[in-house]
Amino acid sequence: MRTNKSYVKLTEKFSARNYHPLPVVLTKGKGVWVWDVEGNKYLDMLSAYSALNQGHCHPHIAKAIKNQATKITLTSRAFHNDQMGLFLKKLCTVTGYEKALPMNSGAEAVETAIKVARKWGYRKKKVTKNRAEIIVCENNFHGRTTTIVGFSSESQYRDGFGSFTPGFKMIPYNKPRALARAIRKNTVAFLFEPIQGEGGVIVPDKGYLKECQRICRKYGILLIADEIQTGLGRAGKLFACDYEKVRPDIVIVGKALSGGYYPVSAILCDNRIMSVLHPGDHGSTFGGNPLASAISIAALQVIVKERLPQRAYRLGTWFMNELRKIDSPIIKEVRGKGLLIGVELKKKARKYCERLMKLGILAKETHEMVVRFAPPLVIKKKELQWALARIKKVLHV
Numbered sequence: 001m002r003t004n005k006s007y008v009k010l011t012e013k014f015s016a017r018n019y020h021p022l023p024v025v026l027t028k029g030k031g032v033w034v035w036d037v038e039g040n041k042y043l044d045m046l047s048a049y050s051a052l053n054q055g056h057c058h059p060h061i062a063k064a065i066k067n068q069a070t071k072i073t074l075t076s077r078a079f080h081n082d083q084m085g086l087f088l089k090k091l092c093t094v095t096g097y098e099k100a101l102p103m104n105s106g107a108e109a110v111e112t113a114i115k116v117a118r119k120w121g122y123r124k125k126k127v128t129k130n131r132a133e134i135i136v137c138e139n140n141f142h143g144r145t146t147t148i149v150g151f152s153s154e155s156q157y158r159d160g161f162g163s164f165t166p167g168f169k170m171i172p173y174n175k176p177r178a179l180a181r182a183i184r185k186n187t188v189a190f191l192f193e194p195i196q197g198e199g200g201v202i203v204p205d206k207g208y209l210k211e212c213q214r215i216c217r218k219y220g221i222l223l224i225a226d227e228i229q230t231g232l233g234r235a236g237k238l239f240a241c242d243y244e245k246v247r248p249d250i251v252i253v254g255k256a257l258s259g260g261y262y263p264v265s266a267i268l269c270d271n272r273i274m275s276v277l278h279p280g281d282h283g284s285t286f287g288g289n290p291l292a293s294a295i296s297i298a299a300l301q302v303i304v305k306e307r308l309p310q311r312a313y314r315l316g317t318w319f320m321n322e323l324r325k326i327d328s329p330i331i332k333e334v335r336g337k338g339l340l341i342g343v344e345l346k347k348k349a350r351k352y353c354e355r356l357m358k359l360g361i362l363a364k365e366t367h368e369m370v371v372r373f374a375p376p377l378v379i380k381k382k383e384l385q386w387a388l389a390r391i392k393k394v395l396h397v
């Protein structure tokens, strides 16, 4: 009785109803392809919200996890392990930062960045005790902890979960002047996404990132880029901030940092900022564990060796142009960078995602009206062509 329906029923019986997934039960993945329990094959165009830039079950990462799984998997940070240093060196070398602090989920890394920024503010910028303020953007998505949803503008993310952490100020996205106006003497940082992924693939105007960097430097506050979704090649560069040669003071990474094998996240910054942390200030039982570290080394090797940012740039530019050529009365806008592409419809997107699924494409709506196309970056042009033919069919109504 291996039917999609039976597994959905089982899952619904025992799980919290905090998601509304498409009714497909996946059991196998390889590269850009996944299979459901009934043997149907699909092209994965979501990549677990960009955690699978390297594709499903990449053999190089699989080898690393198998090898490490029988050696040592967890030491806690009470002791050193022989993988974490190698992982952080690789991460710092690839990204050009002096220090990295490993965590697990993306939200945890965001929390880490918030803590480091606040402590930096008290110790280095000398802001008033317990009055540090961080500026964030409307329509942001940074995760689901109570602190983070507290500064979300999405009412469903907040409703029923208060009370919230104070010390955040919200400004409109893509408005550098709003940033300049919002800065006060206790402001310590500006936290932003270089492209708002969950917010509907919102790409800010050219020059926005650079101007934000200029303002932050002028007022002596930290520029913190959440590149959990946009980074590690997804948007066609190693980081989306690279488009404007912006070097944030803190970069937050996660998702593809482990190539879909394991929750691994980190913050990156230079020693002048990371040095505010002292033993006991912050921690995580699993952060930097040897299994995660070995996996992430391999995941980073794949990104570099297979030139995934360059692939995403080349194929994404081509694919987005093809999508823009589709003459459909229900398409409002096609936007994005690299292989992070949003097609905004004039109608609710869920129904179209369900139709795509029937034709063998898994994509998910975000913000009701937007279909996000974000396949693994290892995708081939002919696979994108295959997808395009089906997308055209679904959108030509």
Ligand SMILES: *Cc1c(COP(=O)(O)O)cnc(C)c1O
Pocket (backbone or CB within 6 Å): 049, 104, 105, 106, 107, 108, 110, 141, 142, 143, 144, 193, 197, 198, 226, 227, 228, 229, 230, 254, 255
């Ligand atoms: C997914 C995401 C997060 C949260 O990551 P989790 O691993 O789900 O906690 C934070 N910021 C951005 C931009 C994301 O896309």
